[in-house]
Amino acid sequence: MKIIVCIKQVPETDKVRLDPETHTLIREGVQAIINPFDLYALEAGLRLREARGGQVTLLSMGPPQAEAALREALGYGAESAVLLSDKAFAGADTWATALTLAHAVRKLGGADLIVTGKQAIDGDTAQVGPMLATVLGVPYVAWARKLTLTDDTVLEVERLLDHGYDALRVRLPAVVSVVKEISEPRVPSFKAKMQAKKAVIPTWTLADLGLDPREVGLAGSFTQVVRVFPPPARGASEVWTGDPQELATRLWARLKELGRR
Amino acid sequence: MTLIVYSEKCTGCGACVEACPFGVLSLEGERLVIGEGCTACGACVEVCEAGALALAEAEGPSPRPEVPPDGIWVFAEQRHGRLAPVTLELLGEARRLAGELAVPVAGVLLGDRVAELAPELFRAGADKVYVAEHPALAEFVEGPFTAALTEMAARFRPEILLAGATYVGRAFIPQVAAALRTGLTADCTAFAIDRERRLLLQTRPAFGGNIMATIITPRTYPQMATARPGVFRRLAEPYADAGQVVPVELSSLQEPGPCTFVGTVEEVRERLPLSEAEVIVAGGRGLKEARHFRLLEELAELLGGAVGATRAAVDAGWIPYSHQIGQTGKTVAPKLYIAVGISGAVQHLAGIQSSDFIVAINKDPDAPIFKVADIGLVGDLFEIVPALIAAIRRDRG
Ligand SMILES: Cc1cc2nc3c(=O)[nH]c(=O)nc-3n(C[C@H](O)[C@H](O)[C@H](O)COP(=O)(O)OP(=O)(O)OC[C@H]3O[C@@H](n4cnc5c(N)ncnc54)[C@H](O)[C@@H]3O)c2cc1C
Ligand SMILES: Nc1ncnc2c1ncn2[C@@H]1O[C@H](COP(=O)(O)O)[C@@H](O)[C@H]1O
Numbered sequence: 001m002k003i004i005v006c007i008k009q010v011p012e013t014d015k016v017r018l019d020p021e022t023h024t025l026i027r028e029g030v031q032a033i034i035n036p037f038d039l040y041a042l043e044a045g046l047r048l049r050e051a052r053g054g055q056v057t058l059l060s061m062g063p064p065q066a067e068a069a070l071r072e073a074l075g076y077g078a079e080s081a082v083l084l085s086d087k088a089f090a091g092a093d094t095w096a097t098a099l100t101l102a103h104a105v106r107k108l109g110g111a112d113l114i115v116t117g118k119q120a121i122d123g124d125t126a127q128v129g130p131m132l133a134t135v136l137g138v139p140y141v142a143w144a145r146k147l148t149l150t151d152d153t154v155l156e157v158e159r160l161l162d163h164g165y166d167a168l169r170v171r172l173p174a175v176v177s178v179v180k181e182i183s184e185p186r187v188p189s190f191k192a193k194m195q196a197k198k199a200v201i202p203t204w205t206l207a208d209l210g211l212d213p214r215e216v217g218l219a220g221s222f223t224q225v226v227r228v229f230p231p232p233a234r235g236a237s238e239v240w241t242g243d244p245q246e247l248a249t250r251l252w253a254r255l256k257e258l259g260r261r
Numbered sequence: 262m263t264l265i266v267y268s269e270k271c272t273g274c275g276a277c278v279e280a281c282p283f284g285v286l287s288l289e290g291e292r293l294v295i296g297e298g299c300t301a302c303g304a305c306v307e308v309c310e311a312g313a314l315a316l317a318e319a320e321g322p323s324p325r326p327e328v329p330p331d332g333i334w335v336f337a338e339q340r341h342g343r344l345a346p347v348t349l350e351l352l353g354e355a356r357r358l359a360g361e362l363a364v365p366v367a368g369v370l371l372g373d374r375v376a377e378l379a380p381e382l383f384r385a386g387a388d389k390v391y392v393a394e395h396p397a398l399a400e401f402v403e404g405p406f407t408a409a410l411t412e413m414a415a416r417f418r419p420e421i422l423l424a425g426a427t428y429v430g431r432a433f434i435p436q437v438a439a440a441l442r443t444g445l446t447a448d449c450t451a452f453a454i455d456r457e458r459r460l461l462l463q464t465r466p467a468f469g470g471n472i473m474a475t476i477i478t479p480r481t482y483p484q485m486a487t488a489r490p491g492v493f494r495r496l497a498e499p500y501a502d503a504g505q506v507v508p509v510e511l512s513s514l515q516e517p518g519p520c521t522f523v524g525t526v527e528e529v530r531e532r533l534p535l536s537e538a539e540v541i542v543a544g545g546r547g548l549k550e551a552r553h554f555r556l557l558e559e560l561a562e563l564l565g566g567a568v569g570a571t572r573a574a575v576d577a578g579w580i581p582y583s584h585q586i587g588q589t590g591k592t593v594a595p596k597l598y599i600a601v602g603i604s605g606a607v608q609h610l611a612g613i614q615s616s617d618f619i620v621a622i623n624k625d626p627d628a629p630i631f632k633v634a635d636i637g638l639v640g641d642l643f644e645i646v647p648a649l650i651a652a653i654r655r656d657r658g
Contacts, residue, residue: 017471037589063297090297094447095439121588123467124611125447127435130403134439139520140403142432158526161401161428162536163340164583167523168402174520180589181582218263218300222444225300227475228282231466231614239626239637247638248648251620252656254636258618260540260564260597 001054001152004111005045005078006101006129008035009062009069010122017230034069037117037178039185042076044147044178045115046186052149055079057108061089061100067201074196075188082108086205091218094123098131100216103209105136113155114175118143126177133175141170145181263317264301266293270313277305277314328459329418329482332364336410336424336434337382337390339370340401344378346537347425347490352386354452354493355423356500358461361454364420367391371409373399379506384499391417393509400522401429407436408513414441416509419483421461426487426592427536438485444478446486448592450615461486469588470611490536491594492615529583533567540566541595541616543586544574545609547602547623547642551579556646557601563653569593571609587612602642605630622646 011030045056058073058081060066070081084104092100105111114136116129126142133140145165146158157168160179170176188196206213214220240247273291282304285296293313306314333355338345348368355366367389368382379390391413397405406429414422414437422437424430426448438445451464455477461484464475478484535541542561544554554568561568569586570579586593587609594615601622603609610633613619621634622642631637638645 011468087297091300093444094435095444098439118589121469123447124469124588126431127438127445127447130432130435131439134407134436139518140432140436141520142403143428156523161432162345162534163525164528165526166400167526169521169523171519222438222442222481223446223476223478225302225474225476226462227302228304228467229473229475231470231473234619234633235635237631237634237637239631239634239639241626241639244640244644245648247640248645249652251636251638251649252652255597255620256656258597 001049001052001113001149002109002111003045003049003054003056004105004108004114005038005042005056005058005073006114006116006132007038007042007058007060007069007073008117008120009033009060009066010035010120032065032069034073035117035120035122037119037121037180038073039076039117040178040180040182041115041117042073042078043185044144044182045113046077047183048113048147048149052152054112057082057111059101059104059108060084061092061097061104063090064203067203070201071196071199074199074201075193076186077189077192081199081201083201083203084209085203086216088206088213088219089217091221092216093221093223094125094127094131095222096216096218096220098128098135099220100209100211101128101132102135103211104204105132107204107209110173112152112172114173116175116177118177118179129175129177136173136175139170139174141168141174141176144176144178147176147178147182264295264299264305265315265317266295267313267315268292270311272311272313274311276308276310280304280308325480326482329420331367331417331419332362333359333366333421333423334414334419334483335366335368335387336422336430337368337370337378338425338427338429339372339375339378342372342375342378344381345425345427345429345490347427347488348382349385349495350490350493351423351425351488352382353495354488355421356386356496358421358452358454361456362420362459365389367419369393369410369413371398371406376506376508379504380502383501383504386496386500387504388501389505389507391507391509393511395511395514397514397517400525401432402518402520402522403433403436404518404520405514406433407440408518409511410437411440412511412513413509414483422483422485424487426489430487434485434487441483441485443481443483443485446476446478449486449488450492452486452488460484466611466614469607470614471607489592489594489615529581531567531583535567535569535584535586535591535593538567538593538595540564540597540599541569541586541593542566542599542601543569543571543603544580544601545571545603546573546577548574548579551577553643554580556650560599560646560650563650564597566595566597571603571606600630600634601646603630604628605633
């Protein structure tokens, strides 16, 4: 089995804020981490490899610093990692990201299965996985909580939708995204962590992927951010303290004013 | 678009460096450097008093093509003949946008036998309903749904295509956008029309709701977005009793695809789904034990609402995952959200920020939930919630 897991380095979102006056990102104390949902994708990939044999390759597009995320992820026990980094990739939307990742997948000689996280916590779009599948021309299944390989060509998937869980059968190669119910990420072993420290992580650039600068990054993006601003402030908060009975009666009176019956 | 610097005009004042929301501008001595990650958002251009910065149209891959003929489409999500509420909300919003653009609104029904849903779409705001019926569309599977909607959009060419940001919408709409080679904005909470450029302005939260971004698709059609359920309002009055029904024969669904539906393994049965509830009473770690969720159920029932939970409560095994609200769970937009024993972590707030009115009950006066709550009650939930239930009962006699 050749399995590719897509990993994104993201800022820790709880820390990201816009300065309400200047509308600039407050970056102090904001750490870069592995997108937490991608650890579930990695765990899913590692378990399938353990069940069927094969290898897990990690793939990430990002600035040079994203190598740190790949190295950390290697510590969980993947065989290899590739970073896609080039000035030309900057400002990519989900389409341009998916296109770039797809070219890297082809350069890696394809894969039987590509696993992504549910979504990246910075953009929260959940679009890169399905777009990647479309560019590669392979099926995509979203929100998997269970993956079972019946043989090397057929994957059984249980996945979450609004009404509950459906079972699907998909012929490989395919792209799947996983939700956190898939299984808790393991604790990296000391040995794997030490190996990861020494691992060589190649960086592939625009030229390595044979892409045109107009196809990638900001230039290759179909969408464009025209404005960023802080979320509209909610009305001023009222904070009430006092006797619980009184608080409850007062609250019900107010809720009735707001139309509750 | 790309950002250009007229270095001869630049005074090196640094105002743009301050203004850049992405922190990609810096001064090397007096020289302004544009780093990686510039999105050409223009925030710096606005603050540059020297006029040294400008946005230039890049020699983009393609100039903007002519406006496509078929107005605004709303993907009409349904399951087993029941429409997802977000469909009706989006038809209401589509009417408003269509008024500004002077174009028609169409609903798009995909399923096995779904034509009988068309009248509901006309009442909700559609002028026209496209219906594609095929056994392969009986249950949701990404492949056939992608193929069907892609084929229809390529044939009839809408200017704008909207869908709900539900599990279904977010699973296959990105594939449709990719297949049509156009942009897609996820989980929008507001739309507007830029009349001058005839563009859909798509606004959405990012970074767990800490930042809002407005996004456009300037060069390609259709302009596509998924929209958060519960945020947009359906029409108050029925729009029409009838309209044009267009049956579509699909050519892209002939063979069985590589991915097939096997069966539903678990239905999450809720008296009232969170996405449809006007009132949600949600509990967190402050409830201490599974059995205390009975309290919340009682309150929810009195208010005609549903029960939600934080991830901490779900992880503790007190309530099933289907009740989880937040970044990893559901996004909700009720009229009234009552947060009980919830601290208000950003990942939880990301799921509730579109609520109309938020009440928080927490014994810790410094809990972050009080910053977003319209009314915050500081106190012990085990005293306040029973008292509230009693007050409602007393009042109703
Ligand atoms: C990637 C990621 C995704 C996540 N996604 C989600 C998500 O989707 N949804 C989500 O909810 N969380 C999510 N989380 C977890 C989130 O960060 C918080 O840990 C979680 O929301 C905390 O839940 P809580 O408020 O119930 O618990 P706590 O933070 O423990 O808060 C409990 C609160 O109850 C109050 N309390 C205790 N006893 C009483 C009493 N007797 N009366 C009144 N008040 C009392 C306390 O003062 C406290 O404020 C995510 C985290 C990560 C890293
Ligand atoms: N730059 C990237 N490099 C590698 N994988 C990515 C990248 N962006 C997104 N992904 C993958 O796609 C998933 C969905 O991301 P998003 O569409 O950004 O929400 C993530 O969980 C990752 O697995």
